[in-house]
Amino acid sequence: MASDAHCKTILQFFMLERVITVTSLGNLMERIAGSEGNSDALINKINDKIQEFSQKIVKTNCEVTGEKMYVMIFTADDADVKSQLTKDQIDFFYPLMDKIITSSGSIALITALNMGPAVTMSRVTLADAEKFIELFILKKLLLLENGYLYLSPLTIAEFRPYINENYNLDPCMLCKKMLVFGESCPSCCTPIHVQCLKDFLHNSKKAVKCPQCKEPLIAQSA
Template sequence: MSMKDSHKLFLQSFMSRGLLDAKEVRQLYRTCCLKFNEKYAEKEEDQKAHLLEFVRTINRNIQPFHMEIKKGVSEEEGKSFYCLVCTSDTSITKLASDYTQPEMEFFKRLIESIIDSDNGEIGSTSAINSVDKLEKVNKKLSKQDAQNLLERLEAQKWIKISRGRVSLATRALLELEQYILEVYSNITDKCNVCKRLCVKGQSCDSCNTKLHFHCAIRFFQNKENPRCPNKECGVNWAHEIPNRSTDVEMPSTQQESRKRKTRT
């Protein structure tokens, strides 16, 4: 099925905005349908089915151009997001048109530092000071340059800065997932439940099996004696299971330290 005007308007919004949460996507879908007098389901369950097919139609049409509207979930809040991503280039070089080579090197070091941290975040001061360790650059960045770049990365939804801590935002986890898994394969984990990249979450004390916070909530729901989901392990799950709305951010005190893989 070819795209109608409603699909094109929907896609154009993604091209200009990049990342939208589930509520924004539903509102955009409604706007596009009503603007072109297309069928719009009022019942919530019908809306979900129609929206799913609507996005599938767009993805089928943009697949030849190596593009896809991809759905993901924020690691801290458990909220659903949709992002327009490039599927042909899994490297970070896809960002080269927006950032200089020194800025790219800084971003790569920032990603590595976050991935290699115990709880998926680093201090903003540590992030800024990392400019002193950049080697593959012709022009050094000043610490003020680094501060300005952090603000740009946050504004463009690549990172999140909260209470002086820097972490990867949902856009980075969606668009750069394959890059991170390939380049940092020795220090990254996939969630045992959803099989997606997991930077922040809970880890089994015995086998290091990792779960997103929101996946832990879903997996251990109504289970009196939660056990590790790894069938080869099955020991008692030592962590407190988060009990929260999917729209409430996880308190930093519940961000469990993760056991990292040993570098080779």
Template sequence: MVYGKEHKAVLQAIIHEGALPADNGKDVIIRLFDHDNTAKVLSEINAQLRPLYMTVKCTTCEVTGQLYWVFASTVLDKSASFHPEFSQAELALLRSVYSEIVTSSNGYVSSTFCLNLCSSLNLRLSKADADEFLREMVARKWLYSKDGKYYMGVRSIAELLQYFKDTYENNLQICTLCKQELFYSEKCSACDAATHVYCLENYARTHGGPAGCPTCRHPVPGTSSGTDAKDVDGAPQVETDIEMTQSSHAKRSKRRHKN
């Protein structure tokens, strides 16, 4: 099929969200193309994006196992750079949060600890402003939040992996199954092998039940990655994410106008 307005509408939806849940993207494709061959449509879109050094990546949330379509650059980004609408203090906080997540032993950091990082920044940032900023990072899928903890978001995984490789090379682990870098994982207590939670669950399903560690077969504690987590950040309705982002923008505008 010739690249047309239908492809542009799909791409626009992805760009608007930054990270579009694949289920929502599939619904859009069905409405526009009258078929559900998402791989074909994304391939046709990426063919047009390639000369622009952009692409649509399929990235899975490490906590929920939900697949997202992320609009990202194909140029290796060695710096965690963001839109100039964010202050230097906010970006310094985000880099500190990234550092804590990557260097932690469990792949997340508590929200309380994140707010306390404000006191260690060279730039002034109140805890109230920091909390608002981090919530916006969750809404935009740069971070993921569940039960008072922050995890790496799908956009960070898709767009900033090279930055993490260059900055934290010795801290990154590789999933035993998909062989991709990971931040949050299930670790084997016997051999210390790290596996994405969703990869481990898929592996168990294909083996007809708990299959143990893919490396040494040692029993691995059961994990759940689905519905409860999605209620916090991965709400399947795109409209919810849009409303969260718009709300954050409104608060940010009011704060800056006041200042």
């Protein structure tokens, strides 16, 4: 069982970093407590302490890398993002988030840069846009992979109620959870998380059929 001192150290880590992979948390516990322990139990204990401050640590999967991670979110609306960004940054961040969600979960960095002046009547210049996007990545609000921007696990967890309310997204056909970025069935187009698909293929021995439409899930290579 994790001691109060260990909980405090881990909480301090979360307040600073907000995000940690399940593997890294295990390593961190090993370093400070001498054993990996039960990380879910540890997180529950911390959550009991921080819920009165409208904060919560949740376990989630990164839609892009598939890594299992814990993220610390604020449960009171989107107050946190608003408190840590300037007005211009917020006026750029929301349209950016909207564009990513409505573009199947990712947009090219160059598209995002050009949006800065476009969505703010040039209050955010191209140079500002570049700096702001760097900041959004640094604050773990966005992910940049191979020239494309994605919503981070932190943003998806924190904005889950907002995204649910404002967008009519089809959930992942396998885990039934919200999906912003993923693959989709070539026949019925039902979306599926990259990692859920990987796990599904890994666990299936014969020809893999879409659980939704029963057509082959992977386009047959000629």
